[in-house]
Amino acid sequence: MTAKIIDGKAAAAEVRARVAGIAAEFARTTGRQPGLATVLVGEDPASAVYVRSKGKATSEAGMASFSHKLPDTTSETELLHLVDQLNRDDNVDGILVQLPLPPQIDASRVIAAIDPAKDVDGFHPMNAGRLATGLEALVPCTPYGCLYLLKQELGSIAGKEAVVIGRSNIVGKPMALLLIGESATVTVAHSRTRDLPDVVRRADIVVAAVGRPEMVKSDWIKPGATVIDVGINRVPTEDSKSRLVGDVDFAGASERAGAITPVPGGVGPMTIAMLLRNTVVAAHRRAGLSDPKGV
Numbered sequence: 001m002t003a004k005i006i007d008g009k010a011a012a013a014e015v016r017a018r019v020a021g022i023a024a025e026f027a028r029t030t031g032r033q034p035g036l037a038t039v040l041v042g043e044d045p046a047s048a049v050y051v052r053s054k055g056k057a058t059s060e061a062g063m064a065s066f067s068h069k070l071p072d073t074t075s076e077t078e079l080l081h082l083v084d085q086l087n088r089d090d091n092v093d094g095i096l097v098q099l100p101l102p103p104q105i106d107a108s109r110v111i112a113a114i115d116p117a118k119d120v121d122g123f124h125p126m127n128a129g130r131l132a133t134g135l136e137a138l139v140p141c142t143p144y145g146c147l148y149l150l151k152q153e154l155g156s157i158a159g160k161e162a163v164v165i166g167r168s169n170i171v172g173k174p175m176a177l178l179l180i181g182e183s184a185t186v187t188v189a190h191s192r193t194r195d196l197p198d199v200v201r202r203a204d205i206v207v208a209a210v211g212r213p214e215m216v217k218s219d220w221i222k223p224g225a226t227v228i229d230v231g232i233n234r235v236p237t238e239d240s241k242s243r244l245v246g247d248v249d250f251a252g253a254s255e256r257a258g259a260i261t262p263v264p265g266g267v268g269p270m271t272i273a274m275l276l277r278n279t280v281v282a283a284h285r286r287a288g289l290s291d292p293k294g295v
C-alpha cells in the first residue's frame with residue numbers, strides 16, 4: 001500500500017484563510033484587530049525562525065502582531081514584568097512565550113503568570129485542567145492541529161485504537177485528552193514503555209511526538225494506519241548542511257500506512273494556523289462575543 005500524503009500546508013492555508021475572514025469581521029465590529037504578542041528570550045536560531053514565521057502569519061491574517069525580543073540574560077522577574085504588562089494591554093488577545101527558556105527562568109512560573117484568557121498556547125494549568133475535565137478551554141495548538149488533520153482524513157475517530165508516543169504537557173498529554181474526547185481507545189507510550197513496536201502495531205492511529213529522528217520504524221505500522229508525525233528534528237546531511245526529519249521513518253512507513261503527514265509540510269504549519277485560530281477565539285471571548293463559527 002502506498003499512503004496518501006496528508007498536506008498540512010494546504011489544510012493550514014484553509015484554516016488561515018477562514019481565520020482572516022473572522023479577524024476582518026472582528027475588526028469591523030469592535031474597531032480593533034485581534035492582537036498576538038510573541039516573546040522570544042535569547043538567540044536560539046530555530047526559535048527565532050518560528051517566532052518570525054508566526055509574526056508574518058499573524059499580519060497576513062489581518063491581526064496585530066507585537067513581537068518582544070529579550071536578551072539571553074533576562075531574569076525571571078524581568079520576564080514576569082513583561083507578561084504582566086501584556087496581561088494588562090487590551091490590544092493583546094494572545095500571549096506566546098517561546099519555549100524553551102534560558103536556564104535561569106522557570107518556564108512553569110512564567111506560564112502560570114499568563115492570563116488564562118490570553119493563553120493561546122493552552123499551556124496554563126487552568127486551560128490544561130479545563131481540557132482534562134471537558135470544559136471550554138484554549139487547546140494547545142500542535143495537538144489541536146493533529147486532531148484537525150485526523151478528522152479531515154478519517155471523519156469519525158470513535159472506537160479507533162490510537163497510540164500517542166510521548167507524554168509531554170505540550171503535545172503528548174493534550175493529544176491523548178483530545179483523542180479520548182473523540183471516543184478513541186487511547187494508549188500513551190513513553191520512554192519507559194515495554195515493547196513499543198508491539199504497542200504501535202495495534203494502532204489505527206499513531207501520533208509520534210518523541211523528538212528522536214526516524215525512531216518509529218515501518219514494520220511497526222499496521223497496514224492502512226493513519227500516521228501523524230509531530231517530530232521536528234534537524235539532522236546533518238553529507239554536504240554538511242542539515243535537513244528536517246520527523247520521528248517516523250517516512251520512506252518506509254509511507255509504504256504501509258493508509259495516510260501519513262510529511263516533515264516538513266505536515267503538523268508544523270497546522271501549529272501556526274491553530275495559534276491564529278486560538279487568537280481570534282480569545283479575542284471574541286475577551287470582547288464578550290460568541291465564539292466564531294467554522295474554525
Ligand SMILES: NC(=O)C1=CN([C@@H]2O[C@H](COP(=O)(O)OP(=O)(O)OC[C@H]3O[C@@H](n4cnc5c(N)ncnc54)[C@H](OP(=O)(O)O)[C@@H]3O)[C@@H](O)[C@H]2O)C=CC1
Nearest residue numbers: 142166167168171190191209210211230231232267268271
Ligand atoms: N510540529 C510542531 O509544531 C511541534 C513539534 N514538536 C516536536 O515534537 C517532538 C516532541 O516534542 P515534546 O513533546 O516537546 O518533547 P519532550 O522531549 O518534552 O517529550 C518527549 C516524549 O517522548 C518520550 N520518549 C523519549 N524517548 C523515547 C523512546 N525511546 N521511546 C518512547 N518514548 C520516548 C519521552 O518520554 P518520558 O516522558 O518518559 O521522558 C517524552 O514523553 C520534538 O521533535 C519537537 O521538536 C514540538 C512542538 C511543536
Ligand SMILES: Nc1nc(=O)c2c([nH]1)NC[C@@H]1CN(c3ccc(C(=O)N[C@@H](CCC(=O)O)C(=O)O)cc3)C=[N+]21
Nearest residue numbers: 050096097098099100121232264265266268269271272
Ligand atoms: N510557546 C511555544 N509554543 C509553541 O507552539 C512552540 C514553542 N513554544 N517552541 C517550539 C515549538 C515548535 N513549534 C513549531 C511550530 C511550527 C513549525 C513549522 O512550521 N515547521 C515547518 C518547517 C519549518 C522549518 O523549515 O524549519 C514544517 O514542519 O513544515 C515547527 C515547530 C512550535 N513550538
Ligand SMILES: [Mg+2]
Nearest residue numbers: 099100168170
Ligand atoms: Mg520539549
